[in-house]
Amino acid sequence: MRPPRILPLLRVGALAGLLGLLTAATAATHDLYLCAAFNNGSRVMGSNDGSSNGLFKRTADGFRHVGINYPLAISATFDPRDAKVIYVACLSGVLRTLDGGTTWRLVTGWDETEPKSIAVDSQAPDHVFTGLPDGIVVSRDRGQSWQRRERGLPERGKYTQVVRADRARGGRVLIGCESGIYLTENGADSWRRVLATKETVNDIQQSPHDPRRWIAVTQSAGALESRDGGATWKIIPGLPADKALYNVAFDARDPQRLALASWSHGLLVSEDGGATWTARNAGLPGEGIPRAWRTAIDPDNGEIYAAIFGQGLYTSGDAGRTWRAVPAMEGASVQTFTFVPSSQP
Amino acid sequence: MRLRSLSLGLLAGAVSLAAAPAPDFIIIANINRNYVIGSKIVTLNGLYQRDAAGAWRHFGSNDTSLSAVAFDPRDHNVIYTAALNGLWRSLDGGQSWRMCNDWSLTEARDVAVDPNAPDTVYLAVTDGVAVSTDRAQTLVRRENGLPGRGKYTQAIEIDRTRAGRVLAGCETGIYLTEDAAQHWRRVFAATDTVNDLQQSPHDPRVWLAATQSAGALISRDGGVTWAAFPGVPAEHALYNITFDPANPQRLAIGSWAHGVLTSEDSGATWVARNAGLPGAHRVWRVGADAAGRLYASVFGETLYVSDDFGRTWQPDALAGSLVNQFLLLPKAAN
Amino acid sequence: MKRFLALSLLCGLSVGPSFAQPATTGPMPVPPTDFATDARRSAYLARANEVLQWYVDSVKPDNPATFQSAQIAAKLARREDAAAVSARIVELMSVPQSQDMFWMFPWTAVSYLGRDQLTPAAKAAIRGQWKTYFPMRGDTENHWAMYYASLYLMSELYPDDPADSWFNGKSSAENRAEAKAYLVHWMDLATTIGQGEFNPTHYIGEYAIPMLYLATWAKDPEMKIRGHMKLDWLLADLAENTLNGVLRGPNARTDDTSVLQRWLALSSYFSWQCFGNTPPPASYGGFGVWFAVAAANYEVPEVIFRLANDRSEDFLQRDLKRSRRKWRYSDELMTPVYKTNYMRRDYAVGSYQGGMTDPIQAHVWDVTWAVPDPRGVHNTMFSVHPYASAQAMQMYFTELPDHMLALLSSQGKPSYDVPDKILGCSPYERVFQDLDTVIALYDIPADDRYPRVNGFFSKDLTDVTPDASGWIFARGGNTYLAYRPLAPYHWEHLLGYKQLPSKVGYKWERIDRGEKGDKLLVSPHGKNGTIVQAASVGEFKDFAAFQAAIRALPLEFKLAPVPTVKMRTLRGKEIAFTYGQAPKVDGKKIDYAKWQLFEGPHLNAAKGSRKLTITQGRLERVLDFNTLTITDRVTP
């Protein structure tokens, strides 16, 4: 089944189980934004399937499309001072809205393309860091203008998949690259490598409980943990390294719970702070292992989300033991989840 | 008008035309009075020959621009015409023609063949002289001794007694070469153009010249020194001058301003003979045939003929014609 | 995942008219002999008009689906039916748009073609979509050429509009500046270190059309001349690489169809339109109309026209090109491609040095022969390692590793991950060509997905003769061919693909045409090699004499530790070529570092020069991007 054509507001099904979710959502202290596309993963440039794609915001009625219909939006980031300021990394560059999604500007030029990840320095929220396939650009004026800041990054090997700002210390940013994890402590004036990899570092997350704790997942080096703010890393032993791990999520309510998405292993959950991991794939779609593309844990209620490639969005209230399909998200490819504190104006 | 390459013994004394082959009488006539470059030619122009019945028969190419014609004395099928385009040559009696020059020669005024070196052809052009030694297959400028400017050449005439001896009538006077145009020297200085040069059919040392502003001239030493005929006015241009092949005493001049001037005493005295010609003179050329009949081409009118050396005139055929040359051409051997 | 262009998208818009396309289905065009300006010009315009006419005729009054942007543009180009066109535009623009840069350039063309014909409402309707519809920029050079050329022209057409009137929130001036900066940058790259999507079977349209638009409509004289120069450059490249109008040699990006039936490519439309020497593909390649609508504003330079049509002398052309951008897993962002094309009247031999240029669609080398009518003929011989790899994909695509192989078939590329594929390059292939001899060596790791070599043997070969010597002899057209596999092999039928109706993505069925179809020489050995030599039929008394000549040539090879060949070619050259080492000819090493951007009798450009000299006979045209100068010279 395909989503209806030209429908910015996705209709909600009548599933009973859904009500709880929506109740939770309406009571939530966070807004959830998704970058998603409804093209079954088979986007061909120039094709027309009539779907609405790009940024979606969770509402009481389901996920509402926000702003531009853009099929290849990858991730959304917001300004901690003002949730109306949103940055979206998309194929064409960085899209920015200053008014909560009514008007947009493609703030990057021709020499920045295919950003994957954007981070805003919460200590200096005018500072924005964008990871590109060929390095890093930094804005110090809320994305209006951009400069390359790559001192310390290698000439080759700086394909950047993920950018995260340390919420505890200004000017401190970690990036996951083709050749490892790089750290800056001076707002990208210089970088140093803190972890070497042969293939890409796919995700880095800072613990909501302990800002010194970070977890990274990689394409061929498994998952790693840092307890010193990202300065040193060690393998998390319970996780496979033979296949790519796509992303990792902390549970803001429960420091013991973690979730991890992987194409080859599906959805992995730890309920002991990462010491042990269990595949929680039952009920997720697909022949054999579900193609888990992204996972997230709702900071308000602990619901785990699993985005299954080309097959929609699923949610679990029991740490992945059972799963429910999120209505009207069939066929969606969800790229990222962004929780924005709704106390923000 | 030129009489060239004639075996004059045949003509002397106006012998009976029946006794010896009569020379051909050939003229260049333009009959297209309204011709402007680009307009359509509706009449026959160029070479005409008078036939036995006295009619004018056109031959060769229809060309309004011919100014002179010459024949190879060995073979009258070899014809050279000076024309606007330059030099046209026929090897087949006028059936087909070749334009022998290229773009660097134009508006040929006169052409002459050396009877003693009949492969050699001289061409007078607006800016000098060109010579061929291969029957006009190739032409080269030969102007050593001619001035840088002032070599507009209207007439070129060859001494029939000596190969390579040629006189040229130019803007700045008469020039002589005795080595087939390898060198030229000026033998008479003029301020305007020398319009015509003629060698006497009776005495090869005698030459005549008609000029634009120096009157008519005679040389009795083969063109080396020249003297003006005192009785000929010099204030207006004389267009051409002719001998009477039948009578050495008779000379005639054609002139726009004066009409026909004649002398019957070898140039000692001259009289105007325009009675019977249209009023405004405008005589373009005079000529005489083997029998001594005098012709006058009158500009904008027609060809007139006189059996009494200009005392009376009758219109000939070729109404509307303008004749650029009269030529008596002895029958060739072939 | 995305971005593997399927050209049929745009063709699909012209709802298959039932009447004939004269040039596509008609007899072979007669190669031009009258090079006079008027003859060339009127034939060129007549061809463009054939395209326009076909589109105009395709409109069915009772079927709005037959009245789309292409028909609109064709009518506007002919200044017909402006009122109906305007009304239809308003209708079409009243719903959300899609197709990204493939939307942008047609509607840019319509905007310009209609600038003095359309109603204000129709113009406003198009202009409005440039605010409300957000087209993606894409990720390939051809996408960007279309995107930025369109953005440039539209921002010139509406020069002073504010940021909030454009989809991307940038003002006209900002968009124009950005577009110009990119286009200049791209031209700079292409004119210093080579074209990225080189020798394009299809993508030529995606460059030539935007460049034509710049040349035609750009107001800034710099962009106008740049468009003009780049269009000349592209067509000169095309002209030099075609034989009888059919593109030859290696390609950065092509497809299964064009690799086998070389004629069946959009490039054949351009040969037809610009050089008049081959039939155009059906629907004029789909894109053809977008060139045709502005074709009258361009004149194919005579030197290029002659270059395309004169094959009286053999020639060897060496070019420098670029790989697609390797975002990761490569020491260089864009690796140089050393391309060789040897063109003779009867056949062409082309190659690059092997290795990866594009993850999916490359074609590394072949021998193709001339045929009286190329339609339906598989006039080619080559071998490939059927390489499929997620890491290779990741090199070029900003994607996670796992899903891409799985998705290719639904994106129009069913053949990527099959063992019998015939399209694509491999990191385990090294090629060397000297004139009409090609040596391809393979050193495929045992754990590779498909450790084998596929050799293509066309249905259109005759006298295919496996010889006791190890050579396989054959004849194609007026060309004798000799193919030498360096390891044991067996034959398979090459399966074809048939596209099935599908509402989501693409679906395919594989078809076996049996003995009447093409054959695959399958050599299931990782250490491997192929040698092909070609000659004109006229060079030998008979086939046997050719075979004898080949057999007589000294040839030594071994496959371990790495494949190595020492041989004397049919042209008397002593070649020594070892996998992973620079080849030697007559003892002298090939030094690729010395290759120029273009080097040959017709096209010459120094690396880094931004300056191409096009020569044919006494004609010369120099395109100098340093000074923005076009120079036409005739050698006295």
Place this chain on the structure above:
Amino acid sequence: MKRLMLPHLALLTAACAVAQPSVEAPPPSRAPVPDAALRREAYHRRVDEVLHWRASGAGRPDPATMDMAAIAIKLTLREDLDLCSARVIEMMKDPGTGPFWMFPTVCVAYVGRDLLTPGARAAIRNAWRTTRQLRGDTENHWAMYYTSLYLMAELYPNEPAETWYSGKSSEENLAEARDYLVHWIDLTTSRGQGEYNPTHYIGEYAIPMLFLATWAKDPTMKQRGHMMLDWLFAELAANTLDGVLRGPASRTDEGSVIERWNSLASYFSWLLFGNTPPIGGYGGWGLYFAPLAKNYELPEVIYRIATDRGGDFVQRDRARTRRFWRYSDELSPAVYKTNYLRRDYAVGSTQGIMNDAIQGHAWDVTWAEADPRGKHATMFSLHPMSSERAMQSQFVTYPEPMIKGVTFEGKPSYDSPDKVVGVSYYERVFQDLDTVIALYDLAPGVRFPHINGFFSKDLVNVTEDKSGWIFARGGNAYLAYRPLAPYHWMKYLHRNGGWAKAAEDLGGRLLVSPHLKNGTIVQAASVGEFKDFAAFQAAIRALPLEFKLEPVPIVKMRTLRGKEIAFTYGQAPKVDGKTIDYAKWKLFEGPYLNAEVGGHKLTITHGRLERTLDFNTLTITDRVRAN
């Protein structure tokens, strides 16, 4: 005698059935069309207007209405092909002679090379065997003659001498024609045009050059044709104001001198620049440009020069006189030409030289008119010279018949005392910006011992001031005319084209000054430069001016532009104390056109656009200067 004028083909084709929209319509917009595609379309529409006008009705019902132009056009339009062939066969039964027959025939031969029947093609080919072609005696004749011969020889290569009227083989004809054309181009690109600034003859160069550019097989000749065509049009562009040719002309006629618009040049301006109406019948010759016109694209830089003037400019060029066969120290002395173009008017001159025996025009002030048709927007003076010697110097003629012949051939005005066309031995001209001083020192005994000043019917407020100046206004130009000797007025009677039998009163006067030592000063200014007419007059009156006429005319004055001019007949003029050195003049010098004497290379510039035509290397270079 012969060879003066081109036949007025426009008359021949006047019988066409359809209207000539652009001839009759209000004047076109003069605003430049920056959009190249729209510009091209508009050009093609103009071309089509010509083609359809001539094609319409031609040949049906009366085949005789099909002349070569109509045939060429119908072939171009692919209409009535059978009729075209039949008519060609008919017309080839009676071929013409000379370049004016040759080039239309070549046009038909090429346009019809794939369309005429074999019989028709053979008929054309045969005419080139049977009928002798005269080469003529002017540069335009030769351009047509040799281009035609060249192209026919290329169309029928390898044919023997006897198959050509010239008696030369195809190769010989080709070589000769090529050599001449190369020579002519060489001369023109090193020392200037002979028939410069041509009001009519531009067609006789542009058409052959277009033929070469389109059809020559030899790429060098093709390139030369293309480059010369650009060269001619660049010159046209730089010398037109609102599409109307300005300044001195080597050869022109009465119709064009007093009504500057009324010339074939306006057809080319209309066709190429779109900024003035074409003359009736598209100038006749225009019909031979039109069939090929779409094969030529006017370079944008030239279009811009014609239509998009940044401001006032002075362009100085060198040209050549017609060849002096005699009575001159030089075969072809240099002409120093000046043109000063402003939005409201143009001032142009040579130094005063006998460049052509009959048809020269030395100087004038012309002003812009909203619609130039029927307007005599010009002011100038001349000595009406009529001289046998002058004729003889350039024609191979005797003194007396030439003047008669000229009138006979269609120029009755030549030998008329009140004529307004012609140059004189006795005139010297100096121009500085919009001031012209013409001095005259007529030899005693000259045929017409007076000076004619032309005062147009379209002048207003002609005011004879007691200062000696005559003030007037033409369009948005104020004019001040100062005769240096007493004068009287007479009615101007017009002989159209110089060939009209009747002299018509179209209005206008001649200022006749019957004095051998004489002079004219004209100054011009834009109306917008002065508060009112009185202010202009006051400014002129206030300028210091001294002159004397004996022993030779001499003027010392301050111009309206503040320059101190000293000019003596027969001496080099001085500006602010500095002697003008003509030896230093370039072939072209100005903001748009620049070329060195002997350089064979013209640089055409407008804004950021530049086109260079380099005949040394046969190179056309288009350059855009980056921002």
